[in-house]
Amino acid sequence: MKKMTYDLSQIKNISDNDPDFIKMMVDTFVKEMPVDLERLAAAVVEEDRVNVHRFAHKIKPSLELFGLKGHQQALVLEAWTKNNGPEDLNEDFMKLQQELEETLIQLKRDF
Numbered sequence: 184m185k186k187m188t189y190d191l192s193q194i195k196n197i198s199d200n201d202p203d204f205i206k207m208m209v210d211t212f213v214k215e216m217p218v219d220l221e222r223l224a225a226a227v228v229e230e231d232r233v234n235v236h237r238f239a240h241k242i243k244p245s246l247e248l249f250g251l252k253g254h255q256q257a258l259v260l261e262a263w264t265k266n267n268g269p270e271d272l273n274e275d276f277m278k279l280q281q282e283l284e285e286t287l288i289q290l291k292r293d294f
Contacts (some may be wrong), residue, residue, distance in 0.1 A: 191250070194251065
């Protein structure tokens with residue numbers, strides 16, 4: 184069995200463990216994250232600093248809320264937009280994408 188990639192403890196804490204609220208948060212994450220991830224992917228490929236920043240910044244709170252390690256990659260992507268260096272974002276983006284894809288599969292299975 185695969186290890187859980189997500190941690191709902193923060194959501195449970197802010198909702199007083201309300202199952203309806205938790206389900207709503209999961210449903211929203213599952214619905215919106217693939218769209219944001221796709222937009223972030225396009226921005227990374229195009230080296231579009233404005234949109235890399237926009238989408239990395241947008242998904243960061245959700246990554247934190249769901250206890251995902253990809254939060255670190257989002258920080259790297261966001262920081263890249265402030266630098267003028269030609270660092271390769273592909274590795275950080277691929278780690279983030281892999282974790283999110285696994286998390287989305289797990290959340291769909293679990294909820």
